[in-house]
Amino acid sequence: MEKSNIVLIGFMGTGKTSVGKVLSERLGWHFANTDDEIEARQGVTISEMFATIGEAGFRQVESEVIRASLERTNQIVATGGGAVLSEQNRRVMQEKGYVVALTADAKTIIDRVSQDQNRPLVQGNVEERVHTLLEVRKHAYDFADLKIDTSALTLEEIADKIIANWNN
Ligand code: S3P
Secondary structure: OOOOEEEEEEOOOOOHHHHHHHHHHHHOOEEEEHHHHHHHHHOOOHHHHHHHOHHHHHHHHHHHHHHHHOOOOOEEEEOOOOHHHOHHHHHHHHHHOEEEEEEOOHHHHHHHHOOOOOOHHHOOOHHHHHHHHHHHOOOOOOOOOEEEEOOOOOHHHHHHHHHHHHOO
């Protein structure tokens, strides 16, 4: 039986939101971005959350939002890059969805994230932060049902691959 959500995981800047929107249009399914849901729920930005309640506080809210979000069905859910660090989150994702990991090479990630002020974990020396975190999280996305390197693919090509694999 097809699982009734597609869950996108992957490091910051691997294209989860962009791919999720294309998939949502192609399948006619709702698109949910858990980072946006966290901000809407707390009424502050992710950066403000890190500054006030810290990463641990943020992770707690993130887990609650992921659990609530995956109670719904027929949606594409894009998650934050660190959501997979929690075993509970990984279990919920696997139970409630077809889990797709997007990857990209370090240079692509650095180019994509260096424009953004709302990613507290890669502020300062972006290159160094990205390389360190990529190393720490080397195997964090391995539990996915499908893994796709997005570096040289268009959004449409990525969506095609996901739909083709998910249907099999
Ligand atoms: C994080 C990734 C971010 C956001 C937060 C923490 C991480 O989401 O959840 O800044 O730990 O990798 P994106 O992957 O959408 O940038």
